[in-house]
Amino acid sequence: MRIDVTFTPGELKAYLANSDRNHRRLIVIIDVLRATTTIITALKNKAIWVLPVLAPEEAFEMKKVYGDAILAGERDGEKIDGFDLGNSPFEFTEEVVAGRGIIQSTTNGTVNIRYAMGYGEVIICSFININAVRRFCLDYNADILVACSGRYNIMCLEDAVCAGILVEGIIEQSDCYRYEMDSVIISMHLYDECRNEILGMLKKSQHGRYLTSLGYGRDLEFSAKVDSTDIVPYIADDRVVIGLQ
Numbered sequence: 001m002r003i004d005v006t007f008t009p010g011e012l013k014a015y016l017a018n019s020d021r022n023h024r025r026l027i028v029i030i031d032v033l034r035a036t037t038t039i040i041t042a043l044k045n046k047a048i049w050v051l052p053v054l055a056p057e058e059a060f061e062m063k064k065v066y067g068d069a070i071l072a073g074e075r076d077g078e079k080i081d082g083f084d085l086g087n088s089p090f091e092f093t094e095e096v097v098a099g100r101g102i103i104q105s106t107t108n109g110t111v112n113i114r115y116a117m118g119y120g121e122v123i124i125c126s127f128i129n130i131n132a133v134r135r136f137c138l139d140y141n142a143d144i145l146v147a148c149s150g151r152y153n154i155m156c157l158e159d160a161v162c163a164g165i166l167v168e169g170i171i172e173q174s175d176c177y178r179y180e181m182d183s184v185i186i187s188m189h190l191y192d193e194c195r196n197e198i199l200g201m202l203k204k205s206q207h208g209r210y211l212t213s214l215g216y217g218r219d220l221e222f223s224a225k226v227d228s229t230d231i232v233p234y235i236a237d238d239r240v241v242i243g244l245q
């Protein structure tokens, strides 16, 4: 079986362009700062589903269908005008999201999720659920594509490091996987460079520095809490629902 890594939604699209939609594959979406960290947190705090959309306009249209849903998301890191929540995981408390659906639009992460839908089983990964995702991948026993979201369709450090942890863990625990893409080697090397300094790496990253400049520095500390939950959200129908715990 194969394990591959893509670093941006554009690379994901190119990778899947000639793929067989019926091929049994697991696609692991990573957007550490902050979309997948936020999705995992919302579902851990008892949101009933998350619906990823491509643009704010689509979110407002879906709000007409799901009137009680929360509109959440960001552009350039800040809450979208007319939305209920931005994209800081701290906004998605149980008090706010329990029992509610969430329609989410983000700059990179929800676009990456939507590109993956229809091409396999899609699950949601970040540092906070990395070991549960590794276990899910090993149990699933199929080709794996680790799809990083990057930033404005350019590779980002934090997603690549998260991919490196996941790929290293899978390859170490199973001799059934082989890799060919340089992106797999790159992600493992990047992880090796900051093995015990995830928060320090986030603070050095471009998006981490940008979010800190906006006053979201504590989102980096939250996103760096490796293995702090066992929830593995997956796509069912057209939305993200809670997965194995």
Ligand code: MLT
Pocket: 031, 033, 034, 035, 074, 076, 077, 078, 087, 106, 107, 108, 109, 110, 149, 150, 151, 211
């Ligand atoms: C993304 O889509 O990359 C993130 O949601 C951006 C952010 O939350 O600042």
